[in-house]
Amino acid sequence: MFLWKKVMAQRILSIIGSSIALIFSIVLFSQVWQNGTMVIQAGNWEAPYGITLVSDTLSATLVLLTGILGLAISVFAAGSIVNARARFGFFPILHFLFMGLCGSFLAGDIFNLYVWFEIIIISSFVLLTIGGEKAQIEGAVKYFTLNILASVIFLTAIAVLYGITGTLNMADLSLKIAAIEDKTLVNICAMIFFVGFGIKSAVFPLYFWLPASYHTPPHAVAAIFGGLLTKVGVYAMIRVFTLIFTLDPFLENVLMGVAMLTLFSGAVGALVQRNLQKIFSYLIICHIGFMVAGLGMGSTLALTGAIFYMIHDIVVKANLFMVGGLLYRINGTSNIKRMGEMYARYPLLSLLMAVPLFSLVGIPPLSGFWPKLSLILGGLETGNYVLIGFILFGSFMTLFIIAKVWAEVFWKKKEVTNPPANFRFFEAHTQREKILILIPIIFLSILSLGIGFGAGPIQALSERISGELSDVSTYITIVLGEKSN
Amino acid sequence: MEILLALMTGVLYAAGIYMILRRSLVKLILGLILLGNGVNLLIFLLGGITKGKPPVIPDGPAVLGEVFAAPLPQALILTAIVISFGLQSFAIVLIKRAYKVVKTDDLDEMNTTDENA
Numbered sequence: 001m002f003l004w005k006k007v008m009a010q011r012i013l014s015i016i017g018s019s020i021a022l023i024f025s026i027v028l029f030s031q032v033w034q035n036g037t038m039v040i041q042a043g044n045w046e047a048p049y050g051i052t053l054v055s056d057t058l059s060a061t062l063v064l065l066t067g068i069l070g071l072a073i074s075v076f077a078a079g080s081i082v083n084a085r086a087r088f089g090f091f092p093i094l095h096f097l098f099m100g101l102c103g104s105f106l107a108g109d110i111f112n113l114y115v116w117f118e119i120i121i122i123s124s125f126v127l128l129t130i131g132g133e134k135a136q137i138e139g140a141v142k143y144f145t146l147n148i149l150a151s152v153i154f155l156t157a158i159a160v161l162y163g164i165t166g167t168l169n170m171a172d173l174s175l176k177i178a179a180i181e182d183k184t185l186v187n188i189c190a191m192i193f194f195v196g197f198g199i200k201s202a203v204f205p206l207y208f209w210l211p212a213s214y215h216t217p218p219h220a221v222a223a224i225f226g227g228l229l230t231k232v233g234v235y236a237m238i239r240v241f242t243l244i245f246t247l248d249p250f251l252e253n254v255l256m257g258v259a260m261l262t263l264f265s266g267a268v269g270a271l272v273q274r275n276l277q278k279i280f281s282y283l284i285i286c287h288i289g290f291m292v293a294g295l296g297m298g299s300t301l302a303l304t305g306a307i308f309y310m311i312h313d314i315v316v317k318a319n320l321f322m323v324g325g326l327l328y329r330i331n332g333t334s335n336i337k338r339m340g341e342m343y344a345r346y347p348l349l350s351l352l353m354a355v356p357l358f359s360l361v362g363i364p365p366l367s368g369f370w371p372k373l374s375l376i377l378g379g380l381e382t383g384n385y386v387l388i389g390f391i392l393f394g395s396f397m398t399l400f401i402i403a404k405v406w407a408e409v410f411w412k413k414k415e416v417t418n419p420p421a422n423f424r425f426f427e428a429h430t431q432r433e434k435i436l437i438l439i440p441i442i443f444l445s446i447l448s449l450g451i452g453f454g455a456g457p458i459q460a461l462s463e464r465i466s467g468e469l470s471d472v473s474t475y476i477t478i479v480l481g482e483k484s485n
Numbered sequence: 486m487e488i489l490l491a492l493m494t495g496v497l498y499a500a501g502i503y504m505i506l507r508r509s510l511v512k513l514i515l516g517l518i519l520l521g522n523g524v525n526l527l528i529f530l531l532g533g534i535t536k537g538k539p540p541v542i543p544d545g546p547a548v549l550g551e552v553f554a555a556p557l558p559q560a561l562i563l564t565a566i567v568i569s570f571g572l573q574s575f576a577i578v579l580i581k582r583a584y585k586v587v588k589t590d591d592l593d594e595m596n597t598t599d600e601n602a
Contacts, residue, residue: 111561118568125575129582137583138595141510144579148517148572149505155524155565162558163531 007086011078014091018067018074021098025060025067032060037468037478039108046481048169054108054479058307058465062105062235065314068447069227070098072440076322077220079429079436080329085218088130094224097123101228105235108479110158110244111168113236117154117200121147124229127221128213139213146199146209154196160189161244171479173244174472183248190245194237194254201233203292204261207285211269214284215277215334219325222277226284227318231310234291238306242469247298255296260390263289267397276324276334276409279401280317283360286394287313293387294375302378303466308458309371312359312451316367319356319444326437327353327409329426332419336405340414350410355445357406359452361399367452370459490530497523510580510590517576521569525562532558 032038037056045051055063074094081090100119107113124147129140162168164185165176180186195206202210210230214222241247241255266286273279287309294306324334330346331339343350355366362368372395379388419425426434451458468475497519504516532555584590 111564115564115568118572122571122575125579129579132582132586134586137579137586140579141583141592141595144576145505145513145517148576149520151572152517152520152524156527158561159524159528159531162528162561163533166533168557 007083010086010091014074014095015071015078017095018071018098021102022067022071025064025102028055029060029064032057037475039479048167048172048480051112052108052169052171052479053106053112054170054475055106056465056468056475057461058235058238058469059105061311061461061465062231062314063102065311066098066101066105066228069224069314069318069444072318072322072444073220073224075436076223076325076440077218079433080220080325081218085130090127090130093123093126093130094221097127097224101232104232108171109169110161110173110240114151114154114158117232117236118151120229120232121151124225127224128217131218133216136216139216142209143213146206150196150199153192153199157189157192157196160185160192164189169479170239170243171472171476174476175480177244178246186245187248187250190241190251191254193240193245194251197233197237197240198258199233201230201237201288201292202285203258203288204265204285207262207265210285211273211278211281214281215275219277219321219328223318223321223325226280226321227314230284230288231314234288234295234310237292238295238303238469241295242303243472243475247296252296252298255292256384256387259289259293259296260387261289262286262292263390263394267394267401270401271397274335274337276327276336276339276405277321279336279405280320280324283320283398283401284317286398287317287360289394290372290375290391293391294371294378297375297378297382297384297387299378299382300463300466300470301374301381303469304459304462305371305374305376305378307465308374308462309368311458311462312367312371312448315444315448315451316356316359319441319448320360322437322441322444323353323356326426326441329424329429329437331414332423332425336408338415339409340412341410343410352442352445353410354406355449356441357402359448361402362395365452367448367455369452370455371462374459374462486534487530490526490534494523494526494530497526508592510583510592513592514573514576514580518569518573521565521573525565525569528558528561528565532561 032055037054040053042051042053077090077094097120100116100123104113104116104120107116125140125144128143129136158168161173164180165173167173167176177186199206214225217225241251245251263286266282266289270279270282270286273282290309291306294302294309327339327342328334330342333339359366359368362372372391375391376388379385379391429437501516501520501523504512504519507513507516535555580590583595587595589595
């Protein structure tokens with residue numbers, strides 16, 4: 001804030017700040033891993049009256065991923081964001097966004113979660129509109145309307161929930177909801193929550209704002225949006241539907257039905273697009289379907305798959321959008337029909353880009369394979385064969401789309417492009433900028449390779465998380481103290 | 486009082502949703518503002534309206550003795566009002582900007598981002 005005009009200082013500070021955040025998130029994660037769920041009662045007001053921050057393994061893992069992506073994106077942004085944007089406060093707002101993300105993962109109070117959501121959306125509005133190009137503004141209007149609408153619906157659900165139970169602490173809510181005999185109003189309230197979070201996480205039929213806006217901002221912003229923003233909605237869904245509401249057959253059917261349609265419409269939508277960023281946007285929607293499916297099946301194994309998928313997807317999607325940015329810089333266009341010859345011109349770079357692309361598909365040793373295995377086994381266990389069909393369809397379409405992108409971008413002959421005036425190609429960047437752009441892509445690619453080849457620990461982590469989510473009594477005891485029993 | 490507030494909430498929601506469905510940008514923002522106010526009233530209503538003293542504990546006793554108004558819904562509404570105020574001011578700047586850049590306030594014409602290029 002004090003260095004509003006000094007762009008270089010902002011870049012360096014941003015990277016240092018993200019590194020510190022990463023260190024703290026590693027410390028938090030290792031503490032939670034060793035000692036179990038941790039709680040802070042803000043202002044020493046005891047739960048359920050005060051604001052509670054809770055870090056169980058799921059929260060700690062997501063905060064750790066936010067830390068990792070935060071550092072990667074700070075570095076990428078330092079290399080790729082032009083000074084004009086940085087002068088309007090790009091970097092401070094980016095860090096506000098990270099703060100909101102960490103806060104919402106740690107919130108132990110449903111209204112507090114709402115406040116963090118608002119911090120996230122207001123910073124994302126600014127990030128989306130900085131620059132003020134026509135497409136950006138148009139995308140922002142849609143993004144803005146739908147997100148405010150989602151917040152209003154979320155707040156309505158909170159109001160109804162407060163009316164039913166008279167409390168806002170999630171652990172306390174869990175106890176009070178379980179004690180209610182007549183579930184009609186509770187189910188209605190759960191559906192309002194589902195619509196609110198559904199808009200945020202872009203499930204069918206509430207996703208139309210996403211492909212209309214995610215390809216308009218700079219690629220560094222699209223990476224954080226694609227990697228983490230929609231996952232916050234999924235996180236909130238997982239948290240609310242495991243802790244507060246118990247899944248009954250009606251809710252499970254709704255979740256699974258929505259998951260099927262999301263998988264289908266995302267995959268088909270991606271099929272007809274020619275803009276690389278839009279293809280990735282539709283693939284986000286498609287893959288949200290996997291996570292909702294894992295939640296909806298209501299078995300611990302499927303939930304393990306959903307959690308693992310979320311961990312894998314956060315890393316890979318952010319990386320994909322950065323790769324998209326790099327391809328745009330190299331080719332001067334985002335249209336895959338006009339790109340080409342990447343493999344002939346940049347063989348090493350192409351191999352690097354192949355890692356996130358094919359991790360997304362989940363070709364066996366790579367990271368997308370293992371969670372899908374858990375999801376399908378979970379489906380077989382619960383007997384949801386139609387859902388398995390849609391999961392396989394989603395995977396197959398992803399494979400087809402990525403193969404198409406690979407053939408168009410890396411093998412085909414390049415066509416003549418007409419980039420916008422004063423466009424700077426990747427070759428024209430300084431050595432420092434090139435390194436700053438490449439490091440995060442390499443880093444995240446290694447990470448997703450690590451998730452793929454070292455799937456054992458991640459699977460153990462996901463199993464522990466889904467175990468914690470399925471048995472909420474520990475969470476409640478730790479948050480409310482011993483007196484609740 | 487409850488019935489009046491319930492009706493008001495309903496009217497605000499209905500008017501807000503109607504306005505959002507209009508094509509004009511300005512009406513869209515007005516709709517969002519109305520919806521936001523509707524939610525605030527809903528929290529107020531569902532928090533339970535009690536006629537009572539302000540919830541301030543006097544010196545001496547540790548808990549409130551008499552009937553008092555619940556402080557939590559008021560705190561929630563205050564937070565929600567502040568947040569929606571911030572969002573609305575941003576929205577108004579955004580539509581002004583959008584009107585200047587796109588040169589229309591008709592939402593149906595803001596569709597260049599959906600073109601397949």
